[in-house]
Amino acid sequence: MIQLSKMLLILFALFILLAPIASAYDEDDEDEEDGFEEFSEDLGDIAKSLLIATIVLIAWKPLHIWLQKSGIINNADSWGITDVKAAKKKLLRFNKWMLRVHIAAGTAATIVGLVHGIGSQMPDWESSAAWAGWFGMLAMSVLGGLIMWKWPPKAIKKRARALHTQRALLVITIILLVVGHEMM
Numbered sequence: 805m806i807q808l809s810k811m812l813l814i815l816f817a818l819f820i821l822l823a824p825i826a827s828a829y830d831e832d833d834e835d836e837e838d839g840f841e842e843f844s845e846d847l848g849d850i851a852k853s854l855l856i857a858t859i860v861l862i863a864w865k866p867l868h869i870w871l872q873k874s875g876i877i878n879n880a881d882s883w884g885i886t887d888v889k890a891a892k893k894k895l896l897r898f899n900k901w902m903l904r905v906h907i908a909a910g911t912a913a914t915i916v917g918l919v920h921g922i923g924s925q926m927p928d929w930e931s932s933a934a935w936a937g938w939f940g941m942l943a944m945s946v947l948g949g950l951i952m953w954k955w956p957p958k959a960i961k962k963r964a965r966a967l968h969t970q971r972a973l974l975v976i977t978i979i980l981l982v983v984g985h986e987m988m
Protein backbone atom coordinates (compact mmCIF):
# COMPACT_ATOMS: atom_id res chain seq x y z
CA MET A 805 0.00 0.00 0.00
CA ILE A 806 2.90 2.33 0.79
CA GLN A 807 4.29 1.62 -2.67
CA LEU A 808 0.89 2.39 -4.17
CA SER A 809 0.53 5.73 -2.43
CA LYS A 810 4.10 6.57 -3.50
CA MET A 811 3.18 5.85 -7.11
CA LEU A 812 0.00 7.94 -6.90
CA LEU A 813 2.07 10.77 -5.45
CA ILE A 814 4.50 10.51 -8.39
CA LEU A 815 1.55 10.59 -10.80
CA PHE A 816 0.11 13.67 -9.11
CA ALA A 817 3.52 15.37 -9.27
CA LEU A 818 3.69 14.57 -12.99
CA PHE A 819 0.30 16.21 -13.59
CA ILE A 820 1.56 19.35 -11.86
CA LEU A 821 4.88 19.25 -13.71
CA LEU A 822 3.26 18.80 -17.09
CA ALA A 823 0.58 21.48 -16.66
CA PRO A 824 2.94 24.35 -17.63
CA ILE A 825 3.47 22.75 -21.05
CA ALA A 826 -0.05 23.82 -22.00
CA SER A 827 -0.22 27.08 -20.05
CA ALA A 828 3.10 28.34 -21.45
CA TYR A 829 1.43 28.70 -24.82
CA ASP A 830 -1.49 30.72 -23.44
CA GLU A 831 0.84 33.64 -22.90
CA ASP A 832 1.56 33.94 -26.61
CA ASP A 833 0.20 36.90 -28.50
CA GLU A 834 -2.88 35.34 -30.06
CA ASP A 835 -3.09 37.92 -32.82
CA GLU A 836 0.14 36.62 -34.30
CA GLU A 837 -0.97 33.04 -34.36
CA ASP A 838 -1.98 31.61 -37.65
CA GLY A 839 -4.13 28.53 -38.08
CA PHE A 840 -1.21 26.15 -38.41
CA GLU A 841 0.47 27.40 -35.25
CA GLU A 842 -2.77 26.98 -33.31
CA PHE A 843 -3.14 23.47 -34.69
CA SER A 844 0.44 22.66 -33.63
CA GLU A 845 -0.29 23.92 -30.12
CA ASP A 846 -3.43 21.78 -29.94
CA LEU A 847 -1.24 18.83 -30.89
CA GLY A 848 1.02 19.74 -27.93
CA ASP A 849 -1.98 19.41 -25.59
CA ILE A 850 -2.90 16.09 -27.17
CA ALA A 851 0.71 14.81 -26.85
CA LYS A 852 0.74 15.84 -23.17
CA SER A 853 -2.54 14.01 -22.46
CA LEU A 854 -1.26 10.92 -24.29
CA LEU A 855 1.97 10.98 -22.26
CA ILE A 856 -0.03 11.19 -19.02
CA ALA A 857 -2.20 8.27 -20.21
CA THR A 858 1.04 6.32 -20.91
CA ILE A 859 2.41 7.00 -17.44
CA VAL A 860 -0.81 5.89 -15.68
CA LEU A 861 0.65 2.35 -15.93
CA ILE A 862 3.13 3.24 -13.16
CA ALA A 863 0.26 3.76 -10.71
CA TRP A 864 -1.78 0.86 -12.08
CA LYS A 865 0.94 -1.83 -11.77
CA PRO A 866 1.33 -1.84 -7.95
CA LEU A 867 -2.45 -1.48 -7.57
CA HIS A 868 -2.92 -4.54 -9.78
CA ILE A 869 -0.36 -6.56 -7.81
CA TRP A 870 -2.00 -5.60 -4.52
CA LEU A 871 -5.49 -6.48 -5.81
CA GLN A 872 -4.29 -9.88 -7.08
CA LYS A 873 -2.30 -10.75 -3.94
CA SER A 874 -4.60 -9.62 -1.15
CA GLY A 875 -6.94 -6.77 -2.14
CA ILE A 876 -9.69 -8.88 -3.68
CA ILE A 877 -9.60 -11.67 -1.08
CA ASN A 878 -9.52 -9.34 1.91
CA ASN A 879 -12.24 -7.04 0.60
CA ALA A 880 -14.44 -9.54 -1.27
CA ASP A 881 -17.31 -9.23 1.22
CA SER A 882 -17.38 -5.45 1.38
CA TRP A 883 -17.03 -5.16 -2.41
CA GLY A 884 -19.81 -7.71 -3.00
CA ILE A 885 -17.52 -10.21 -4.77
CA THR A 886 -18.83 -13.79 -4.60
CA ASP A 887 -16.43 -15.47 -7.03
CA VAL A 888 -12.85 -14.45 -6.18
CA LYS A 889 -11.32 -16.57 -8.95
CA ALA A 890 -13.53 -14.98 -11.62
CA ALA A 891 -12.80 -11.50 -10.26
CA LYS A 892 -9.05 -12.14 -10.49
CA LYS A 893 -9.44 -13.38 -14.06
CA LYS A 894 -11.39 -10.24 -14.99
CA LEU A 895 -8.67 -8.14 -13.40
CA LEU A 896 -6.01 -9.95 -15.44
CA ARG A 897 -7.94 -9.14 -18.62
CA PHE A 898 -8.18 -5.50 -17.56
CA ASN A 899 -4.43 -5.51 -16.90
CA LYS A 900 -3.80 -6.69 -20.47
CA TRP A 901 -6.05 -3.91 -21.74
CA MET A 902 -4.12 -1.36 -19.65
CA LEU A 903 -0.85 -2.52 -21.25
CA ARG A 904 -2.40 -2.18 -24.72
CA VAL A 905 -3.52 1.36 -23.85
CA HIS A 906 0.01 2.09 -22.57
CA ILE A 907 1.60 0.91 -25.81
CA ALA A 908 -0.87 2.76 -28.05
CA ALA A 909 -0.74 5.99 -26.00
CA GLY A 910 3.09 5.91 -25.76
CA THR A 911 3.51 5.40 -29.51
CA ALA A 912 0.91 8.07 -30.31
CA ALA A 913 2.44 10.56 -27.81
CA THR A 914 5.82 10.21 -29.53
CA ILE A 915 4.40 10.68 -33.04
CA VAL A 916 2.05 13.55 -32.10
CA GLY A 917 4.86 15.17 -30.07
CA LEU A 918 7.13 15.09 -33.15
CA VAL A 919 4.50 16.77 -35.37
CA HIS A 920 3.79 19.32 -32.62
CA GLY A 921 7.51 20.10 -32.24
CA ILE A 922 8.07 20.54 -35.96
CA GLY A 923 4.91 22.62 -36.36
CA SER A 924 5.59 24.90 -33.40
CA GLN A 925 9.30 25.47 -33.81
CA MET A 926 10.21 25.34 -37.47
CA PRO A 927 12.32 27.06 -38.64
CA ASP A 928 13.67 28.32 -35.29
CA TRP A 929 14.36 25.05 -33.43
CA GLU A 930 14.33 27.27 -30.33
CA SER A 931 14.46 24.78 -27.55
CA SER A 932 16.98 21.99 -27.71
CA ALA A 933 15.88 20.88 -24.22
CA ALA A 934 12.35 20.19 -25.49
CA TRP A 935 13.79 18.22 -28.41
CA ALA A 936 16.03 16.29 -26.01
CA GLY A 937 12.83 15.49 -24.07
CA TRP A 938 11.21 14.25 -27.26
CA PHE A 939 14.25 12.02 -27.94
CA GLY A 940 13.70 10.63 -24.43
CA MET A 941 10.13 9.73 -25.45
CA LEU A 942 11.44 8.16 -28.66
CA ALA A 943 14.00 6.15 -26.66
CA MET A 944 11.25 4.92 -24.27
CA SER A 945 9.10 3.87 -27.24
CA VAL A 946 11.96 2.05 -29.00
CA LEU A 947 12.87 0.26 -25.75
CA GLY A 948 9.19 -0.66 -25.29
CA GLY A 949 9.20 -2.02 -28.82
CA LEU A 950 12.27 -4.15 -28.09
CA ILE A 951 10.39 -5.71 -25.13
CA MET A 952 7.37 -6.50 -27.29
CA TRP A 953 8.89 -7.61 -30.61
CA LYS A 954 9.80 -11.26 -31.04
CA TRP A 955 13.10 -10.93 -32.89
CA PRO A 956 15.54 -9.47 -30.27
CA PRO A 957 17.67 -12.03 -28.39
CA LYS A 958 16.76 -12.58 -24.72
CA ALA A 959 19.77 -10.59 -23.43
CA ILE A 960 18.73 -7.51 -25.44
CA LYS A 961 15.11 -7.85 -24.32
CA LYS A 962 16.25 -8.07 -20.70
CA ARG A 963 18.36 -4.90 -20.97
CA ALA A 964 15.59 -3.08 -22.82
CA ARG A 965 13.09 -4.01 -20.07
CA ALA A 966 15.48 -2.87 -17.32
CA LEU A 967 16.02 0.50 -19.05
CA HIS A 968 12.37 0.97 -19.99
CA THR A 969 10.94 0.26 -16.53
CA GLN A 970 13.48 2.14 -14.41
CA ARG A 971 12.40 5.66 -13.52
CA ALA A 972 15.56 7.70 -14.29
CA LEU A 973 15.06 7.93 -18.07
CA LEU A 974 11.40 8.86 -17.63
CA VAL A 975 12.12 11.53 -14.99
CA ILE A 976 14.91 13.09 -17.14
CA THR A 977 12.56 13.05 -20.18
CA ILE A 978 9.80 14.86 -18.27
CA ILE A 979 12.21 17.42 -16.78
CA LEU A 980 13.60 18.17 -20.27
CA LEU A 981 10.10 18.54 -21.71
CA VAL A 982 8.96 20.89 -18.94
CA VAL A 983 12.16 22.98 -18.89
CA GLY A 984 12.25 23.08 -22.71
CA HIS A 985 8.68 24.39 -22.90
CA GLU A 986 9.26 26.95 -20.14
CA MET A 987 12.20 28.35 -22.16
CA MET A 988 10.07 29.16 -25.21
Ligand code: HEM
Pocket residue numbers: 858859861862863865866903906907908910911913914941942944945946947948949950951952965968969970971974
Ligand atom coordinates in the same frame (compact mmCIF):
# COMPACT_ATOMS: atom_id res chain seq x y z
C1 HEM B 1 6.76 7.79 -24.15
C2 HEM B 1 6.50 6.52 -24.17
C3 HEM B 1 6.59 5.55 -23.02
C4 HEM B 1 6.89 5.75 -21.69
C5 HEM B 1 7.19 7.06 -21.00
C6 HEM B 1 6.83 4.45 -21.03
C7 HEM B 1 7.08 4.22 -19.68
C8 HEM B 1 6.97 3.00 -19.05
C9 HEM B 1 7.22 2.75 -17.66
C10 HEM B 1 7.71 3.79 -16.66
C11 HEM B 1 6.98 1.44 -17.41
C12 HEM B 1 7.13 0.69 -16.08
C13 HEM B 1 5.83 0.59 -15.37
C14 HEM B 1 6.06 -0.10 -14.03
O1 HEM B 1 6.60 -1.19 -14.01
O2 HEM B 1 5.72 0.49 -13.01
C15 HEM B 1 6.56 0.84 -18.65
C16 HEM B 1 6.22 -0.51 -18.82
C17 HEM B 1 6.05 -1.10 -20.03
N1 HEM B 1 6.05 -0.50 -21.26
FE1 HEM B 1 6.28 1.49 -21.61
N2 HEM B 1 6.52 3.51 -21.97
C18 HEM B 1 6.37 4.13 -23.19
C19 HEM B 1 6.05 3.55 -24.38
C20 HEM B 1 5.95 2.19 -24.59
C21 HEM B 1 5.78 1.55 -25.87
C22 HEM B 1 5.66 2.31 -27.19
C23 HEM B 1 5.76 0.22 -25.65
C24 HEM B 1 5.63 -0.93 -26.62
C25 HEM B 1 5.80 -0.85 -27.91
C26 HEM B 1 5.88 -0.01 -24.23
C27 HEM B 1 5.86 -1.24 -23.60
C28 HEM B 1 5.90 -1.45 -22.24
C29 HEM B 1 5.78 -2.75 -21.61
C30 HEM B 1 5.62 -4.09 -22.34
C31 HEM B 1 5.87 -2.53 -20.24
C32 HEM B 1 5.81 -3.60 -19.13
C33 HEM B 1 7.19 -4.14 -18.89
C34 HEM B 1 7.23 -5.13 -17.75
O3 HEM B 1 6.38 -5.10 -16.89
O4 HEM B 1 8.16 -5.90 -17.74
N3 HEM B 1 5.99 1.21 -23.61
N4 HEM B 1 6.57 1.79 -19.64
